[in-house]
Amino acid sequence: MRFEVKGGSFGYQSEMILDDINFWVEDGEILSVLGPNGVGKTTLLKCMMGLLKWKKGTSMLDGTDISRIKPRELWQKIAYVPQARGAAFGYSALDMVTLGRSAHLGTFAQPGKEDYEAAEAAMEDMGIRHLRDKLCTKMSGGELQMVLIARALTISPSMLVLDEPESNLDFKNQLIILETIKALSEKRGISAVVNTHYPEHALKISNKALILNKNGSDLFGRAEEVINEKNMRNAFSVQVYIEDIHLDGKQYKSVVPLYLVS
Amino acid sequence: MNIAGKKRVPICILSGLLFLLPILAAVICLGIGRYSLGIKDTIELLASHFTDRQADPKELSVLFQIRLPRILLAGAVGAGLSCAGTAFQGLFSNPLATPDTLGVASGASFGAVMMMLFNGSLLSIQIAALVFGLLSCYITYSISRKNGRSGIIMIVLAGMVISAVFEALVSLIKYVADQEDQLPVITYWLMGSMSRASYKNLKLGLPFIIGGIAIIFALRWRLNILSLNDDEASSLGVNIHMMRLLIIVAASMITASSVSMCGQVGWVGLLVPHIARMIGGNDNRFVVPLGISLGAFFMIIMDTFARSATAAEIPISILTAIIGAPVFIMLLRKTGGVWG
Numbered sequence: 001m002r003f004e005v006k007g008g009s010f011g012y013q014s015e016m017i018l019d020d021i022n023f024w025v026e027d028g029e030i031l032s033v034l035g036p037n038g039v040g041k042t043t044l045l046k047c048m049m050g051l052l053k054w055k056k057g058t059s060m061l062d063g064t065d066i067s068r069i070k071p072r073e074l075w076q077k078i079a080y081v082p083q084a085r086g087a088a089f090g091y092s093a094l095d096m097v098t099l100g101r102s103a104h105l106g107t108f109a110q111p112g113k114e115d116y117e118a119a120e121a122a123m124e125d126m127g128i129r130h131l132r133d134k135l136c137t138k139m140s141g142g143e144l145q146m147v148l149i150a151r152a153l154t155i156s157p158s159m160l161v162l163d164e165p166e167s168n169l170d171f172k173n174q175l176i177i178l179e180t181i182k183a184l185s186e187k188r189g190i191s192a193v194v195n196t197h198y199p200e201h202a203l204k205i206s207n208k209a210l211i212l213n214k215n216g217s218d219l220f221g222r223a224e225e226v227i228n229e230k231n232m233r234n235a236f237s238v239q240v241y242i243e244d245i246h247l248d249g250k251q252y253k254s255v256v257p258l259y260l261v262s
Numbered sequence: 263m264n265i266a267g268k269k270r271v272p273i274c275i276l277s278g279l280l281f282l283l284p285i286l287a288a289v290i291c292l293g294i295g296r297y298s299l300g301i302k303d304t305i306e307l308l309a310s311h312f313t314d315r316q317a318d319p320k321e322l323s324v325l326f327q328i329r330l331p332r333i334l335l336a337g338a339v340g341a342g343l344s345c346a347g348t349a350f351q352g353l354f355s356n357p358l359a360t361p362d363t364l365g366v367a368s369g370a371s372f373g374a375v376m377m378m379l380f381n382g383s384l385l386s387i388q389i390a391a392l393v394f395g396l397l398s399c400y401i402t403y404s405i406s407r408k409n410g411r412s413g414i415i416m417i418v419l420a421g422m423v424i425s426a427v428f429e430a431l432v433s434l435i436k437y438v439a440d441q442e443d444q445l446p447v448i449t450y451w452l453m454g455s456m457s458r459a460s461y462k463n464l465k466l467g468l469p470f471i472i473g474g475i476a477i478i479f480a481l482r483w484r485l486n487i488l489s490l491n492d493d494e495a496s497s498l499g500v501n502i503h504m505m506r507l508l509i510i511v512a513a514s515m516i517t518a519s520s521v522s523m524c525g526q527v528g529w530v531g532l533l534v535p536h537i538a539r540m541i542g543g544n545d546n547r548f549v550v551p552l553g554i555s556l557g558a559f560f561m562i563i564m565d566t567f568a569r570s571a572t573a574a575e576i577p578i579s580i581l582t583a584i585i586g587a588p589v590f591i592m593l594l595r596k597t598g599g600v601w602g
Contacts, residue, residue: 075498089357
């Protein structure tokens with residue numbers, strides 16, 4: 001599957017937030033979206049999935065404008081993982097994950113045995129079987145994030161769209177989430193578009209990167225090429241130092257923020 | 263996950279029990295009253311309708327003309343209001359939402375009270391209540407629509423405003439009503455009573471309640487999704503605007519219709535769904551049927567109490583609050599409110 005945004009522009013009233021955005025991802029590719037707070041990263045995700053309407057430009061799925069695709073069909077291909085936030089009612093993890101089957105079921109249908117089995121399988125894949133009966137309101141941020149990803153997997157999507165999946169998590173949970181996304185792309189060929197605050201994380205998992213700047217310009221390209229010291233300084237007004245670390249035959253990248261530049 | 267899962271009670275037995283609970287209450291309550299009948303007598307009398315056995319016409323009249331319509335009404339209103347309450351709490355992701363969140367009950371009350379001012383017939387009162395109830399729902403929904411969409415907060419705020427307007431209009435009517443005979447009738451009516459139940463009323467009102475319950479029951483799993491935020495719900499392939507409208511219309515039909523038949527019955531729409539959640543967890547697939555059953559059960563018992571506890575009838579709203587509140591507090595203290 002090829003997902004592409006062509007000339008996407010969005011804004012409220014006269015002010016344009018996103019201007020002429022272009023990017024594409026193909027099977028198994030991970031695209032990281034980077035940019036300072038308030039630059040419109042979440043808005044970009046919503047626009048590209050059609051939850052908000054582009055003012056100009058289109059999102060295309062295998063060459064078809066997504067606004068021409070029936071919602072039910074679209075949401076069987078794209079799975080959205082929102083930021084993990086508390087809900088008003090405490091559904092159990094299993095119930096929450098089962099909600100992912102919605103796009104596969106008729107309007108008045110109730111989930112059946114196979115839907116619950118799909119949900120349990122997704123939880124098994126994510127290694128969160130033990131959370132089965134735990135209420136979502138009683139979970140930690142990391143647990144809830146894993147539940148939301150499991151819910152997305154029950155859709156059997158071709159593409160995952162994740163909004164800051166590793167924010168508010170500790171070291172360990174961040175790694176778990178990142179490695180999960182990476183594994184899904186490598187093993188199942190699921191592509192992913194990920195909003196993140198951390199250039200380091202983008203370098204760790206993604207093939208491609210899209211950097212949104214405050215002045216409305218953007219950069220799209222291969223992650224290692226686009227995420228460099230100059231571009232980071234332009235986007236975040238922070239001088240960074242990017243270092244390669246070689247350890248046990250593996251290569252890691254570290255992005256150290258040095259100082260503010262004006 | 264759910265009561266069925268935890269206690270390993272098969273779903274069919276559980277649904278059977280839920281179905282039987284209000285019926286059992288109804289049969290027992292049919293016998294209670296100034297002319298009291300045993301359970302055996304009651305069942306025999308009910309059966310005589312279908313067999314050739316001769317029954318005492320006086321007993322038959324008490325049972326079929328006076329008590330049965332009243333119990334049917336109480337059961338339907340209890341089931342309906344609990345169902346509507348559950349639906350609104352899920353829809354607005356707010357545990358404090360009630361069937362009257364959109365001002366439907368206030369609108370319906372205004373319609374009814376206005377007809378009383380003009381000394382309209384019972385039927386015209388019922389029709390006016392229905393019309394104004396649905397009208398207030400429509401106004402609320404149109405106010406909240408902006409660019410073809412309506413946000414939940416806009417809907418709730420619009421509901422509060424419409425509710426306030428219709429309450430003011432009700433006060434205005436009470437102010438101009440004749441103090442000798444109209445005002446007491448209006449005041450008493452507003453407190454709610456099942457005493458006007460008749461088959462004629464039921465024929466007009468019940469279809470709305472049953473229709474509303476059927477819609478919400480069919481959409482009960484979707485309610486779980488609607489209680490998530492808008493983008494999340496949309497991304498699960500749900501047409502949220504369509505779904506929301508369907509549920510709002512269904513719940514409003516129930517509320518308007520029950521106000522039209524028995525005035526305002528407070529508390530049930532808040533109390534029963536929460537009791538259902540404390541028993542069965544938050545999954546609306548279980549909360550909705552549990553609420554319907556418990557609501558009917560609760561209301562049949564309350565109404566029996568209202569008509570037979572003292573020589574004069576006690577308005578139902580007073581009872582639901584006075585008996586319901588302590589029960590609710592007790593449950594709340596005991597469970598800590600499992601929805602939290």
